[in-house]
Amino acid sequence: MASTWLSASEMRAWRNFIESVSTMTAALEGDLVPFGLTLGDYEVLVRLSEAENHRLRMCDLATSLQLSPSGLTRRLDGLVSSGLVERVASPSDRRVMFAALTAAGHVKLVEAAPDHVASVRNRFLKDLTNEQVRSLGDIFEIVRANLTACPQ
Amino acid sequence: MASTWLSASEMRAWRNFIESVSTMTAALEGDLVPFGLTLGDYEVLVRLSEAENHRLRMCDLATSLQLSPSGLTRRLDGLVSSGLVERVASPSDRRVMFAALTAAGHVKLVEAAPDHVASVRNRFLKDLTNEQVRSLGDIFEIVRANLTACPQ
DNA sequence: GGCAATTGCTTGCGTGCGCAACCTTTCTTC
DNA sequence: GAAGAAAGGTTGCGCACGCAAGCAATTGCC
Numbered sequence: 001m002a003s004t005w006l007s008a009s010e011m012r013a014w015r016n017f018i019e020s021v022s023t024m025t026a027a028l029e030g031d032l033v034p035f036g037l038t039l040g041d042y043e044v045l046v047r048l049s050e051a052e053n054h055r056l057r058m059c060d061l062a063t064s065l066q067l068s069p070s071g072l073t074r075r076l077d078g079l080v081s082s083g084l085v086e087r088v089a090s091p092s093d094r095r096v097m098f099a100a101l102t103a104a105g106h107v108k109l110v111e112a113a114p115d116h117v118a119s120v121r122n123r124f125l126k127d128l129t130n131e132q133v134r135s136l137g138d139i140f141e142i143v144r145a146n147l148t149a150c151p152q
Numbered sequence: 153m154a155s156t157w158l159s160a161s162e163m164r165a166w167r168n169f170i171e172s173v174s175t176m177t178a179a180l181e182g183d184l185v186p187f188g189l190t191l192g193d194y195e196v197l198v199r200l201s202e203a204e205n206h207r208l209r210m211c212d213l214a215t216s217l218q219l220s221p222s223g224l225t226r227r228l229d230g231l232v233s234s235g236l237v238e239r240v241a242s243p244s245d246r247r248v249m250f251a252a253l254t255a256a257g258h259v260k261l262v263e264a265a266p267d268h269v270a271s272v273r274n275r276f277l278k279d280l281t282n283e284q285v286r287s288l289g290d291i292f293e294i295v296r297a298n299l300t301a302c303p304q
Numbered sequence: 305g306g307c308a309a310t311t312g313c314t315t316g317c318g319t320g321c322g323c324a325a326c327c328t329t330t331c332t333t334c
Numbered sequence: 335g336a337a338g339a340a341a342g343g344t345t346g347c348g349c350a351c352g353c354a355a356g357c358a359a360t361t362g363c364c
Contacts, residue, residue, distance in 0.1 A: 004266045010277055013285050016292035017276075021173055022218045023299045040350085059312060066174045071351050073314055078350095095312045095359045114156045123302065124169075125162055127294050133165050135287050140168035142279050147175045150275065192320085211342060223321045225344055230320095247329045247342045 024123050031119040035112040036082070040065070040075055042116060045084065045109040048101040055088060055100035084108055176275050183271040187264040188234070192217070192227055194268060197236065197261040200253040207240060207252035236260055 006014060029039045037045075047064050048054050056064070062072040076099055079085040084105035090096040101109075125133060158166060181191045189197075199216050200206050208216070214224040228251055231237040236257035242248040253261075277285060 004269060006269055006272070009282065009285050009289060010273070012289035013292065014272055014276070016289055016296055020292045020295045020299060024295065026218075027299060027302065038350095057312085062313095066178070068352050069313060070315080070353080074350065093312085093360070097313065117156060117158055120158070120166055121162070123299060124166070124295060127298050128291060130161065132287070132291050132294075133161050135284070136291060137161060137164035137168055139280060139284050139288060140165065140172045142284075143172045143176070143276060144168055146279050147172060147179060147275060150179065190320090209342085220322050221343065222323080222345080226320065245330070245342085249343065 027123045028116075028119055031123075032112065032116060035108065035115070037108070037112055040067075041079055041084075042109075042112065044075065044079060044099070045101065045105055045112075048085065048099060049106065049109055053100075054106070055098040057090070058097050058099060061099055079105070179275045180268075180271055183275075184264065184268060187260065187267070189260070189264055193231055193236075194261075194264065196227065196231060196251070197253065197257055197264075200237065200251060201258065201261055205252075206258070207250040209242070210249050210251060213251055231257070 025039070032039060032042055043065055044061070047061060048056060058072060058076075059069065062069055065072065067075065076085060076087070079099075080087060084102060086100050086102050088098040088100045090098060128136070177191070184191060184194055195217055196213070199213060200208060210224060210228075211221065213219075214221055217224065219227065228237060228239070231251075232239060236254060238252050238254050240250040240252045242250060280288070
């Protein structure tokens, strides 16, 4: 059961999964090009739109996006120069910067979201039964829990 | 059913999935560091080891890895200078180059494989039931089929 | 209260990769 | 068989990101 090799079933799951991930990511990325957005950019907009006052501390945003601090700084540079996000200094702690959604950023998100959602459905969920979608949720909830529990 | 938004179940599947992917990739990558290998490098060694005569044409390897031609050229540069892979000119078609596993490359793969497999199991499959693993295989087989069928 | 440790963010550097341009070899078409 | 099209690989360039170092502000400890 727990041999040093993968069983046929495990192998099948792993290979199909790995293969799907890269292809799907590329497809989702491509679907966002018409909006001038990267998948990464889109994620930023989503997190900010869900946050209180449409703003988040850089470090919180970074961990939420699983991005290094420098990575987030650079990604934000792009979004700021596109006018979708702005940096706001915190009055209470002068070390921290907030990333804040601008009006234009909110508009852009509202504009792109339906397409992106359709994209997720088309590229990912389309041919799955409700039962399979539910199962998917269960499975990756377990995987996620396991990953966060892991000693790294 | 096919609204412009994701149902709760779809949302759960999507979010857990997306979150898991990046974390898991980082973890698998980290587990290979002791061997001086990248996940990408490891994939190259696997493909070559499975190929006839332990060699593949660059272009075939590139598509198999979902990598651009230039991307593969660079990745191979690294593996060649590590001595794990060598470039072999094709006698029959002088445009093509083979990427061929060296003896050292084979040794390295045999050395790293058990750890990597354990890594996949620990980070991914560990807490899943056999039924869930089977289901995972089913699901991503469908997803893969859908993705390859998609107009891009 | 003052000095170290910590936290938060940014910058310099290196790496990996895609795209476009390029060269070479082979295939196609007449 | 010669000219154009296509296929296979590599190189120049740019971009995104991680790591280590650095700087500023805050917290902790005595």
